[in-house]
Amino acid sequence: MRNVRERLKFIKPLEPIQVETPPVSDDWLHEIKYDGFRTQLIRDWAGVRAFSRNGHDWSQRYWPIVTAAEKLPAESFIIDGEMIAPDPDGRPNFHEMHSRMTWNAELLAFVAFDLLYLNGEHVRVLPLIERKAKLWDLIKPAKGIIQYSDHVDGNGAAFFEGVEKMGLEGMVSKRRTSSYRSGKQDFWVKTKCWEVGTFELWGVKREPGKPAVGIVARDGKYAGSPTITLPKQLRDRLE
Template structure:
């Protein structure tokens, strides 16, 4: 069965994290949205606009081979990390434009849209993530994005203190629909820059 690229579901940018326990919260990584697909044509990796970047992500394609499934579509973010262990967008841009394949790439997987001939997009995100967790080995360059415990405010405080870019909150029962949605929300952390006056 040949799979087709699925336009990503995109969180809306909001000022404050949603309240209530019907949300799950994860770190927003600073990278390139990436879809990994496996079908009878092998492994392919696509950008958020559907461009085939398998050649640029050759190391990740190799890792994806190890995922034990006949076919799948995984949604995630390709990142590269700096010495502090934080995702580094500038380093990612130069890694991707280099002639030789980069060995510094990681993929943080956060959703599973298709598995072994089954379209999972009508399942709640909470359930899709559970299956994703089972699917991806705990070691390697492809990692599952962890949902962080606590309220939206507590997670935001933690993410902000850690110097991270922000967070994404998802309604636990949200199904996967391409395009912008308020069922997924991103909240950015703004670093206060000190000004010399």
């Protein structure tokens, strides 16, 4: 017999494949790629918890979002989304994430983009467009500390052009009929916006099995961590 007091478990996130250009057919929907920390909100009989993309419990760091999620009208859920540090205009400011997590967690926001479980039902087997409709019904009006990731249907090239003009990180395209499966899947793809310019190289971060990542700055201020794609001889000189 199943223990009725068993807690809901973290589900390994679905990860999009990176592509150079977004899909253009009408069976895809497109969302902004939010620059923050992937987060999963889980509610069961014992309350709400917040987990990092690797399954670490970060509920205390995200306590205002956890408190807000306690008020959502459902007995149980698992919501996938991104924790961001929004500027006054709503744009995510990744450079503010660590500071707000430490000192001003009430200035964070959670952008929900998928629903995996609701009131005893594993809804991740449903088509994405149906899961998003259920998600909206759960969190609407979703204009405060818990927000909703809006999407557009089709016309990926025009959406990407708009994302670039807004100076955002990129976009994520998802097949409307896709289910939710953990790990890298080709029915979710991400297209990043690239900035061309001259930067100061502060250092290089290396992890086994992963591409080298630079730590770069502009005008003395941290400007990001791009992947280093150089010939091997030049990469070796950066060691």
